Amino acid sequence: AAVAALKRYPVINASVDGNDIVYHGYFDIGMALGAEGGLVVPVIRDADRKGLREFGATFRELVERARQSKSLPDDLSGGTFTITNHGGFGSLFSTPIINQPQAAILGVGAVQKRAVVIDDAIAIRPMCYLSLSFDHRVIDGATADRFIKLYPNNPHVDYAYYLKGLATFNERGIVEKLTAQEISDRDPKALRESFASFKELVTRFPDSKYAEDG
Numbered sequence: 001a002a003v004a005a006l007k008r009y010p011v012i013n014a015s016v017d018g019n020d021i022v023y024h025g026y027f028d029i030g031m032a033l034g035a036e037g038g039l040v041v042p043v044i045r046d047a048d049r050k051g052l053r054e055f056g057a058t059f060r061e062l063v064e065r066a067r068q069s070k071s072l073p074d075d076l077s078g079g080t081f082t083i084t085n086h087g088g089f090g091s092l093f094s095t096p097i098i099n100q101p102q103a104a105i106l107g108v109g110a111v112q113k114r115a116v117v118i119d120d121a122i123a124i125r126p127m128c129y130l131s132l133s134f135d136h137r138v139i140d141g142a143t144a145d146r147f148i149k150l151y152p153n154n155p156h157v158d159y160a161y162y163l164k165g166l167a168t169f170n171e172r173g174i175v176e177k178l179t180a181q182e183i184s185d186r187d188p189k190a191l192r193e194s195f196a197s198f199k200e201l202v203t204r205f206p207d208s209k210y211a212e213d214g
Contacts, residue, residue, distance in 0.1 A: 002106065003027050003048045006081060009147045011139055013080045015101040021138050030079030030099060031059060034089075035066045041099055042066055043079040087111060087128060096133050104134040104144070 006013040006027055015022045027048045030041040042062035044055060065071045082102060086094040087110035096107040109129040116125050132148050 002029060002081070002083060005147050005150045007048070008150055009143055011143060012104050012134070012147050014103045014138055015080065016103065016135060016138060017101060021103075024080045026080065028078055028080045030082035030102075031062075032082055032084035032096075032099075032105075033063060033066065035069070037069055040066045040071065040076060041079060041082055042071065042075050043077065082106070083108065092129055094131055096131065098133050098135055100135075103138040104132055106148075107131040107133070 010023055011021075013024055013027060015024070026046055028043050028045050029047040030043045032039060032041045042059070042065075044050070044058050044062070047055065050058065062071070062075055065075060079099065079102060082096075082099045082105040084094075084096045084105060085108045086096065087108050090110050092109045092112075094107045094109065096105045098105050107130065109131070111126050111128045113124050114127045115122050116127065117123075118125070130148055132144050134144050
C-alpha cells in the first residue's frame with residue numbers, strides 16, 4: 001500500500017541533499033523498531049519488487065539481527081521513506097520525527113475495532129489512525145493530504161488481486177488487473193507463491209477485506 005501511494009506521489013519518496021531535492025527511482029522502505037540499544041530503522045531494499053512473503057521474510061531477518069545488535073551497516077542506511085508502528089506500544093496518535101535526509105515518515109497507530117458506516121449501515125471494522133510528518137521545504141500540505149488519503153482508501157487499488165498475482169502496478173502506482181492472456185503467460189511458480197502469500201494474509205487477518213475478496 002505504501003509503495004502504491006509513493007509511486008503516485010514520488011515527492012514523498014524524495015530526500016534533501018543540501019539545496020537539492022533528490023527524487024529516487026526505487027523504494028527502499030525503512031521500518032522503525034525498538035531494539036535493546038534504542039530505536040533502529042532496518043531498510044527493506046526494492047520493496048516494490050518483493051511479494052508479501054519475501055517482504056515478510058526480509059523484515060524478520062532484519063529485525064532478528066537488530067534485536068541481537070548484529071545489524072550490518074547496509075541494513076540501517078539509505079532508506080527513501082520510513083514507516084513507524086508506534087501502535088505496537090498501544091498509542092493511537094503520534095507525531096514521528098522525520099528520518100533525515102528523507103522527506104517524510106508515516107506513523108501507524110494501534111488497530112482497534114470501531115463502529116463505521118459502510119453502505120449506510122453501521123459495521124464493526126478494525127481501524128487505525130495514520131499520521132504523516134513531512135519536510136515542508138519539499139512537500140506541501142495538499143500533496144501530503146492526498147498521499148495519506150490514497151494510502152488506505154483508494155477505491156481503484158484492488159490489493160487482493162495484486163497479492164494473488166493477478167494484477168500489477170501501472171506507472172501511476174495504481175493496481176490494474178491482468179488480462180486472461182497475461183495471467184496464462186505468467187510463471188506458474190510465481191502464481192503459486194502469490195496465492196500462498198495471499199492465503200497467509202487472510203489467515204493473519206480473517207476479518208479484513210482480503211478475506212471477503214478471497
